[in-house]
Amino acid sequence: xKKQNVNIFLAYFxxxxxxxxxxxxxxxxxxxxxxxxxxxxxxxxxxxxIDNPEGITEQILIIFVDGMRYDKMIxxxxxxIDQLMTNGTAFSNYHSVLSSFSKVNYAAxxxxxxTNFTTIFSNEYEENLTxxxxxxxxxxxxxTTGIVSDGRSWIRFLQNFTAVVKVDEDENLVPNKDVYVKxxxxxxxxxxxxxxxxxxFSSVDKVGHLYGAASTEYLxxxxxxxSYVGEILAAYKNISQLENTTIVLFSDHGHENIGGHGSDDxxxxxxxxxxxxxxxxxxGKIFERRVTMNSVTPTLLxxxxxxxxxxxxxxxxxxxxxxxxxxxxMYSIQIAEIINQQLNVSIDKLRLLSKRTKLVFRAAxxxxxxxxxxxxxxxxxTQYQ
Ligand SMILES: [Zn+2]
Numbered sequence: 001x002k003k004q005n006v007n008i009f010l011a012y013f014x015x016x017x018x019x020x021x022x023x024x025x026x027x028x029x030x031x032x033x034x035x036x037x038x039x040x041x042x043x044x045x046x047x048x049x050i051d052n053p054e055g056i057t058e059q060i061l062i063i064f065v066d067g068m069r070y071d072k073m074i075x076x077x078x079x080x081i082d083q084l085m086t087n088g089t090a091f092s093n094y095h096s097v098l099s100s101f102s103k104v105n106y107a108a109x110x111x112x113x114x115t116n117f118t119t120i121f122s123n124e125y126e127e128n129l130t131x132x133x134x135x136x137x138x139x140x141x142x143x144t145t146g147i148v149s150d151g152r153s154w155i156r157f158l159q160n161f162t163a164v165v166k167v168d169e170d171e172n173l174v175p176n177k178d179v180y181v182k183x184x185x186x187x188x189x190x191x192x193x194x195x196x197x198x199x200x201f202s203s204v205d206k207v208g209h210l211y212g213a214a215s216t217e218y219l220x221x222x223x224x225x226x227s228y229v230g231e232i233l234a235a236y237k238n239i240s241q242l243e244n245t246t247i248v249l250f251s252d253h254g255h256e257n258i259g260g261h262g263s264d265d266x267x268x269x270x271x272x273x274x275x276x277x278x279x280x281x282x283x284g285k286i287f288e289r290r291v292t293m294n295s296v297t298p299t300l301l302x303x304x305x306x307x308x309x310x311x312x313x314x315x316x317x318x319x320x321x322x323x324x325x326x327x328x329x330m331y332s333i334q335i336a337e338i339i340n341q342q343l344n345v346s347i348d349k350l351r352l353l354s355k356r357t358k359l360v361f362r363a364a365x366x367x368x369x370x371x372x373x374x375x376x377x378x379x380x381x382t383q384y385q
Contacts, residue, residue, distance in 0.1 A: 055305025067205025088276025145196030
């Protein structure tokens with residue numbers, strides 16, 4: 001009897017130790033990759049597009065639902081989100097960049113860059129984002145840009161705006177601030193329309209932290225936000241702006257079944273993304289390839305016909321958008337040049353690489369440079385056919 005107790009104790013001890021060790025290992029791993037920061041943004045120069053692209057959209061509506069896990073969005077009863085899926089492409093494998101905290105991913109989405117560039121690694125960051133963003137680029141090119149938010153970091157990160165509506169009721173008095181965000185959004189759409197509009201909902205994340213993603217409360221909150229999505233889409237339809245607008249619905253991360261996020265666990269990084277209506281190639285498609293938070297902004301810039309910026313490293317989702325092969329080719333060449341430049345500048349700064357390894361990397365950069373030159377020649381040649 002006594003021996004059995006000892007064995008149970010031992011098994012328990014071993015289990016706990018293995019759990020703790022693997023947890024520490026994961027934390028170390030994450031910390032290592034996060035601390036391996038390369039501040040290269042000032043060493044990069046702008047890279048032009050080889051040709052003038054044709055935009056395939058002039059208007060974008062972005063609906064953000066903080067902390068909405070993809071599989072829970074699918075599980076919830078969401079007729080309006082389902083309608084968006086029918087009219088667009090859903091991304092079943094869309095993920096946060098690490099760490100899966102909100103501000104880290106707001107920054108990655110806004111700037112189209114990974115954490116190496118944003119250097120925002122936690123929720124402690126309280127400054128403005130100092131990188132070019134979807135909004136800065138659209139604003140510079142004369143698009144009107146608006147946001148309706150309860151005043152969290154999106155206002156500091158997206159910059160620049162032609163219209164900001166800040167909903168700041170006292171959080172303690174208002175159980176669901178999102179109803180105010182929705183009402184403000186409806187008024188804004190009717191009276192102060194922006195070509196690029198961002199609407200920021202936060203309650204799904206709050207409920208996720210309180211009750212967990214496995215809870216009925218979490219599903220019910222997604223369903224409530226779905227009804228707001230329905231009202232917003234109806235407002236666009238009322239002013240005949242629904243079909244000609246690209247609609248993006250997305251979240252920054254998922255949630256653990258018991259609530260919480262921040263690590264690289266699948267449920268915590270499993271975010272939602274749907275891109276619908278104007279400019280989307282296949283309606284009703286589910287895209288299964290892994291896509292990360294920083295890819296939406298380069299994709300939207302390409303849809304607007306604007307150049308991608310040298311600090312961006314998200315991949316354009318060419319196979320989802322309705323642009324021509326010619327346009328895809330010019331953006332592919334620009335992105336290849338941008339990422340090759342980033343790689344080139346990074347090599348000297350990677351302290352852990354030996355001289356020999358650096359030479360191998362350098363040779364790879366040279367090879368990519370040759371391939372880009374070939375691609376440019378190929379592009380120029382096809383123009384004459
Ligand atoms: Zn969040």
